[in-house]
Amino acid sequence: MTSDLCRKLALIDEHKAKLDAARPLPKNTVASLREKIALDWTYHSNAIEGNTLTLRETKVVLEGITVGGKSIREHFEATNHRDAIFYVEEIVSKHETLSEWQIKNLHHLVLNGIDQQEAGRYRRENVVIAGASTTPPDHLHLNDEMQRLMAWYESDTARELHAIERAAELHTRFVKIHPFVDGSGRTGRLLLNFELMKAGYPPAVIQKEDRLTYYDALDMACLDGKYDAITELVADAVERSLAIYLSVLSTALIRK
Secondary structure: OOHHHHHHHHHHHHHHHHHHHHOOOOHHHHHHHHHHHHHHHHHHHHHHOOOOOOHHHHHHHHOOOOOOOOOHHHHHHHHHHHHHHHHHHHHHHOOOOOOHHHHHHHHHHHHOOOOOOOOOOOOOOOOOOOOOOOOOOOHHHHHHHHHHHHHHHOOHHHHOOOHHHHHHHHHHHHHHHOOOOOOHHHHHHHHHHHHHHHOOOOOOOOOHHHHHHHHHHHHHHHHHOOOHHHHHHHHHHHHHHHHHHHHHHHHHHHHO
């Protein structure tokens, strides 16, 4: 890890300590922050994959309103992602250990109503990723690849990493395997945030404006196993979320 990245993670941890010191947060503040982050996360994660709903359209879809001119799939992608976030929050709150079963559950929520045959099921065919420098493993090797992923995740090597490093590497290793025909990207970003939230950090929202930088960082990590670029991108996203939390808390304190 570069010295600049070390300093960035140390600064983030200072900001996280300020947030931790303010816990428990006021109930209404928590609810409003949760709603905002979940909306941003859903909008940007889907937009990265080509969903054309705007942020405002995503909001009204999550409120149960149909948006004219948009496909049923795009509506499902929004509500499904919201449901998947709820599931991540649930398993984090229960302190559950990550498992392949949970990963499949997450993916089932992501594709629910879109592709029931593939939802929650490892792909049974080979795929290539447009623009990527690496090719996902043969579908016949997926069970072994996922078992290796979980073995790494449970290893001392992974546990000794900074939480943001570990989350970024988990995400990258999962995306490199690309275990599902569709929805691996969204599921991978849900796993990224499961790991961050488990460690007490707010979710990292990878913004659609950073899509090219994000893809380049992922490609680099998948190709040569160097995770600094993707870790830095995730760290920047965590810092944005922390800034939102701390800004809201500062405003609340001023009003008191």
